[in-house]
Amino acid sequence: MPKMLAFIDGSIYSDSVCDHVIWAAAGDEFDVSLFNVIEGVYTAGAPSNFSGNLGAEAKSKLLVELSELDQKRAKLAQKKARLVLDLARERLVEGGIKNVETHLRNGDFVDTVTEFQDDSDIIIIGKRGEAADFAKMHLGSNLERLIRSTNRPVLVAARAFKPINRILVAFDGGRSSYGAIEYIAANKRYADLECHIVIAGKDGSRGHKQSTHAENVLKKAGISYKVFFERGEPEKVISDHVEQHSIDLLVMGAYGHSRIRNLMIGSTTTQMIRSCLVPVLLFR
Numbered sequence: 001m002p003k004m005l006a007f008i009d010g011s012i013y014s015d016s017v018c019d020h021v022i023w024a025a026a027g028d029e030f031d032v033s034l035f036n037v038i039e040g041v042y043t044a045g046a047p048s049n050f051s052g053n054l055g056a057e058a059k060s061k062l063l064v065e066l067s068e069l070d071q072k073r074a075k076l077a078q079k080k081a082r083l084v085l086d087l088a089r090e091r092l093v094e095g096g097i098k099n100v101e102t103h104l105r106n107g108d109f110v111d112t113v114t115e116f117q118d119d120s121d122i123i124i125i126g127k128r129g130e131a132a133d134f135a136k137m138h139l140g141s142n143l144e145r146l147i148r149s150t151n152r153p154v155l156v157a158a159r160a161f162k163p164i165n166r167i168l169v170a171f172d173g174g175r176s177s178y179g180a181i182e183y184i185a186a187n188k189r190y191a192d193l194e195c196h197i198v199i200a201g202k203d204g205s206r207g208h209k210q211s212t213h214a215e216n217v218l219k220k221a222g223i224s225y226k227v228f229f230e231r232g233e234p235e236k237v238i239s240d241h242v243e244q245h246s247i248d249l250l251v252m253g254a255y256g257h258s259r260i261r262n263l264m265i266g267s268t269t270t271q272m273i274r275s276c277l278v279p280v281l282l283f284r
Contacts, residue, residue: 001099003031005116005152006124007109007142010036010084012159013126018088019161020124020279022095027188032097033120034088036081037105037112037142078104109142110149117152124155127273147282153183156273156280164248164279166194170238172201173210176253176283181214183283184251185221195225196245200237242278251281 006021008014021032085102092100105112117123125143147154167190171177181197184190195218199211211227218225230237242250273280 001029001031002121003033003119004122004124005033005035005113005120007035007037007146008084008088008126009142010080011126011128013128013157014084014088015091016157016159016161017124017126018091018095020155020157021092022097023161023164024122024124024155024189025097027191029099030097031099031101032092033101033103033116034085034092035103035105035112035116036085037107037109038077038081039107039109110145113146113150117150120152122153122155123150124157126157127159147284151284153180154282156282158277158279162248162278164193166196166245166247167249167251168196168198168238168241168245168247169214170234170250170252171197171199171211171214172234172253173199174253178214178253180251180253180281180283181217185217185223191221191223193223195223196241196247197225197227198238198241199227199229200232200234239276242276247278249279249281250276251283253283 006017008017081104089100089102125146169180197211197214
């Protein structure tokens with residue numbers, strides 16, 4: 001049975017992650033593993049500079065109080081995380097997902113991904129987490145770390161789920177973009193969707209050669225598609241196409257293996273993921 005991993009943290013994206021899970025699982029039986037990973041323990045800590053007026057007894061009492069406060073905060077964090085998981089599980093079950101396992105994990109996020117990803121088919125996560133800076137359009141740190149560490153397709157949920165009828169595959173002839181085409185062709189979830197293959201660049205003849213195999217794969221799978229050869233910088237071409245053609249899901253191999261691995265250093269691909277208002281399905 002196919003399996004997907006989904007990560008939530010109680011942020012505004014958590015409901016959207018669940019709704020994207022429901023969408024991705026439609027038409028197939030999926031085992032869903034739902035995770036909430038608590039990284040680190042809040043520590044109020046002791047003041048770094050005790051004044052001479054604070055005696056040994058007062059210092060000791062303060063340290064005890066701080067320790068008790070840390071324990072209370074940790075327990076509250078655990079209760080909140082468990083509640084987030086329980087509510088998400090209810091949402092998934094109501095959406096028709098029969099097999100849902102919840103996991104409350106304490107530790108490193110990437111370690112959790114590494115431990116559970118091998119038998120999964122897809123990973124779903126929100127674009128930003130609870131601690132992300134919305135005003136600065138930062139990506140969630142866990143999203144960036146996930147993309148750099150996993151070898152599985154990653155579906156990045158938009159802030160709110162909207163019905164998905166038309167998808168755009170950003171195709172550059174690289175291994176990851178071919179992988180995206182093959183994934184779509186093999187997955188019945190995409191069988192009834194309209195697929196736009198967009199090839200951006202200067203050499204139209206080269207793009208035509210690159211798209212031939214992709215077209216044959218989709219044609220064999222019975223998937224409706226259109227191919228667009230468009231001149232210009234890939235990021236702008238794709239962004240404009242998403243808006244002008246009412247695209248509901250962007251599928252991309254990030255224009256080569258190396259660029260998706262370098263999300264942290266400010267590539268234009270990262271900027272597109274930041275600003276894109278539709279969910280993004282990423283391949284490596």
